[in-house]
Amino acid sequence: MTQQPEFTTSGAMVEALDVRKSFGAHEVLKGINLTIRKGEVVCLLGPSGSGKSTFLRCINHLERMSGGRILVDGHLIGYNERHGLLYEMSGKELARQRQDIGMVFQRFNLFAHHDVLTNISQAPMLIRGQSREQAFSRARELLKLVDLEGREDAYPYQLSGGQQQRVAIARALAMNPKLMLFDEPTSALDPELVGEVLAVMRKLAADGMTMLVVTHELAFAREVADRVIFMDQGVVVEEGPARQVIDAPQHERTKTFLRRMH
Amino acid sequence: MSEQRIIPARNWGQWVIAILLIAIVGFLLAMVIMSRHITWSAIPQYLFDETILEGIKLTILFTVLSMLISIVAGGVLAMMRLSPNAIVSGFASLYIWFFRGTPLLVQIIFWFNIQLFIPSIDIGSIHFDTNSIITAFVAALLALSLNEAAYMAEIMRGGLMAVDSGQQEAAKALGYTPTQSMLRIIFPQALRVIIPPIGNQTISMLKTTSLVSVVAAQDLLTRAQNIYAKNFLIIELLIVASIWYLVMTTVASSLQYVIERRLGRSTSDAPMAWRAALRLLRAEGSNG
Numbered sequence: 001m002t003q004q005p006e007f008t009t010s011g012a013m014v015e016a017l018d019v020r021k022s023f024g025a026h027e028v029l030k031g032i033n034l035t036i037r038k039g040e041v042v043c044l045l046g047p048s049g050s051g052k053s054t055f056l057r058c059i060n061h062l063e064r065m066s067g068g069r070i071l072v073d074g075h076l077i078g079y080n081e082r083h084g085l086l087y088e089m090s091g092k093e094l095a096r097q098r099q100d101i102g103m104v105f106q107r108f109n110l111f112a113h114h115d116v117l118t119n120i121s122q123a124p125m126l127i128r129g130q131s132r133e134q135a136f137s138r139a140r141e142l143l144k145l146v147d148l149e150g151r152e153d154a155y156p157y158q159l160s161g162g163q164q165q166r167v168a169i170a171r172a173l174a175m176n177p178k179l180m181l182f183d184e185p186t187s188a189l190d191p192e193l194v195g196e197v198l199a200v201m202r203k204l205a206a207d208g209m210t211m212l213v214v215t216h217e218l219a220f221a222r223e224v225a226d227r228v229i230f231m232d233q234g235v236v237v238e239e240g241p242a243r244q245v246i247d248a249p250q251h252e253r254t255k256t257f258l259r260r261m262h
Numbered sequence: 263m264s265e266q267r268i269i270p271a272r273n274w275g276q277w278v279i280a281i282l283l284i285a286i287v288g289f290l291l292a293m294v295i296m297s298r299h300i301t302w303s304a305i306p307q308y309l310f311d312e313t314i315l316e317g318i319k320l321t322i323l324f325t326v327l328s329m330l331i332s333i334v335a336g337g338v339l340a341m342m343r344l345s346p347n348a349i350v351s352g353f354a355s356l357y358i359w360f361f362r363g364t365p366l367l368v369q370i371i372f373w374f375n376i377q378l379f380i381p382s383i384d385i386g387s388i389h390f391d392t393n394s395i396i397t398a399f400v401a402a403l404l405a406l407s408l409n410e411a412a413y414m415a416e417i418m419r420g421g422l423m424a425v426d427s428g429q430q431e432a433a434k435a436l437g438y439t440p441t442q443s444m445l446r447i448i449f450p451q452a453l454r455v456i457i458p459p460i461g462n463q464t465i466s467m468l469k470t471t472s473l474v475s476v477v478a479a480q481d482l483l484t485r486a487q488n489i490y491a492k493n494f495l496i497i498e499l500l501i502v503a504s505i506w507y508l509v510m511t512t513v514a515s516s517l518q519y520v521i522e523r524r525l526g527r528s529t530s531d532a533p534m535a536w537r538a539a540l541r542l543l544r545a546e547g548s549n550g
C-alpha cells in the first residue's frame with residue numbers, strides 16, 4: 001500500500017482514497033478517489049453495473065475493499081492500523097462504526113417481523129441504550145418528519161413501497177447518523193410513489209444532513225445535490241456542480257448516459 | 263332454463279380397489295379378533311396399569327428433553343455450519359454426517375456401554391465413575407439428543423438461509439453486532455420456517471424413544487416388555503403400548519395442526535405468524 005495515512009482536514013465527512021474492489025477476477029472498482037464535505041449532498045450517477053452500490057457498501061464496510069482506504073469523519077473504516085499494517089475490525093468494532101452511518105436500501109429491508117415503531121426504536125434502545133420513552137418519542141417525531149404519523153402499529157407488509165421506504169429512512173435517522181447513504185432509494189417504487197420519498201430526502205438535505213445518494217432521478221439531483229459524480233466501469237468519469245454535470249457534461253460517456261436517461 | 267340432471271363419471275377401477283381393501287382389512291381384523299390366543303380382557307386391565315402410566319411419563323420426558331436439548335444444540339451447529347471459518351463449519355458438517363450416518367440404535371447402545379473404554383473421568387482431583395453418571399436414562403437421553411441435534415441443525419440451517427439477506431444487511435448497517443442481529447432479526451424470522459418441521463420431528467421422536475428400551479431406560483415400551491416378560495401376554499401388552507403411542511402422536515399431531523394454522527402460510531402474514539408463535543410458546547410455557 002503506497003498511501004500514507006491521511007487525516008482529514010476538518011471539513012471532510014467522507015474521504016475515499018484509491019478504493020479498489022474485485023469479485024474474483026472481475027475488478028468492479030478501479031481506484032475511486034473522492035471527498036464529501038460535511039453537510040454536502042452528493043449524487044452518484046452511472047449506468048447499471050458501474051459499481052455504485054459496491055462503492056456505497058464499502059463506505060460502511062458491508063463490502064470488504066480489495067485496496068485503498070476510506071475515512072468517515074476522520075476515522076479509517078473497517079480497519080485498525082498498527083505498525084503500518086491494516087487489521088480488519090471485529091464484528092463489534094464494525095458495528096460501532098456503522099452506528100453513525102445511516103443506509104437506505106433499494107429494497108427497503110424493513111424488519112418484516114417488527115411493526116413500524118419497533119423497526120425505528122429497536123436499534124436506539126438496543127445499541128444506543130436509550131430508554132423506551134426516549135426511543136418511542138423520537139420514533140414518533142421521525143414518523144411525523146416522514147409524514148407517517150399514526151402508523152406506529154403497522155407491519156411492513158401493510159405499507160406501500162413508498163411508505164416502507166420512508167419508514168426505512170426514519171429507522172436510519174433514529175440512530176442520529178452523521179452521514180446518510182442512499183442506494184437507489186426510489187428505484188423499486190411505482191412512479192407515483194417516488195415523489196413522497198424524494199420529498200423526505202429534500203427535507204433532510206435542507207436540514208444540513210451529509211448525504212451520498214445513488215439515484216437515477218436527474219431532476220432531484222439537479223435540484224438538491226451540491227455536486228454530482230458520474231461513475232462508469234469502476235472509475236469516476238466526471239464530477240462537478242450538479243447543473244454543470246447534468247446540463248453540460250464534458251465527457252463523452254457522461255453525455256451518452258444522460259442522453260439515454262431522457 | 264330447466265334443471266339438467268348430471269350423472270358424474272364413475273371410476274370403476276377405484277371401486278374395485280376399495281372393495282378389495284375392505285375385504286383384506288376385514289379378513290385381517292377377523293383373524294385377530296377371533297384368535298383364541300389373545301386374552302382381550304388383559305388390554306383394558308393393563309391400559310391404565312401404574313407401571314404403564316409411569317412409562318408414558320418417561321416417554322414424554324424423553325421426547326420433551328431430547329427435543330429441547332437438540333433444538334439448542336442444533337441451533338449452535340447450524341450457526342457453526344454457516345460460519346466463515348472452515349474448521350468451525352467443517353466440525354459441524356462432520357458432526358451432522360456422523361450422527362445422521364450411523365443408526366440411532368447403535369448410538370444408544372454405545373452410550374450405555376461407554377464405561378467399557380472410559381471407566382472413569384478425572385478432572386484434577388475430581389473423580390467420577392462413568393458407570394454412576396451414564397445411567398440408562400442418561401445414555402438414552404444423550405443418544406436421542408445428540409442424534410436429533412444433527413437433524414435439527416439441518417432444519418435450522420434451512421430456516422436461517424430462508425431469511426432474506428437484506429434483513430441482515432439492514433441490521434448490520436444500523437450497527438447491530440452479529441449476535442444482536444442473529445437474536446433480534448434473523449432467528450425470529452427463521453422460526454416461521456423452522457417450527458413446522460420441528461413439529462414433525464417431535465411427533466417422530468415420540469415413537470423413536472421406544473428404541474431406548476434396548477438399554478431398559480424405563481420408557482413405555484420397556485415397561486410393557488417388563489410386564490410381558492413375567493406373564494407372557496406379549497401381543498396384549500404390545501397392543502396396550504401401541505394404543506398409547508397412537509394417543510400421544512394423535513394429540514401431538516392435532517397440536518401441530520393448531521400451531522401451523524395459526525402460523526399461517528402466506529408470506530404477507532409473517533408478523534402475525536410471528537406473534538402467534540410467540541403467543542403459543544408463552545402459553546405452552548405457562549401451562550407445562
Ligand SMILES: Nc1ncnc2c1ncn2[C@@H]1O[C@H](COP(=O)(O)OP(=O)(O)O)[C@@H](O)[C@H]1O
Nearest residue numbers: 023026028046047048049050051052053054055
Ligand atoms: N457479491 C458480488 N459477487 C460478484 N459480483 C458482484 C457482487 N456484487 C456486485 N457484483 C458485480 O459488480 C459489478 C458492479 O455492481 P454494482 O456495484 O451493484 O453496480 P451498480 O450499483 O452501479 O449497478 C456488477 O458487474 C456486479 O455483477
Ligand SMILES: [Mg+2]
Nearest residue numbers: 052053054184
Ligand atoms: Mg446498484
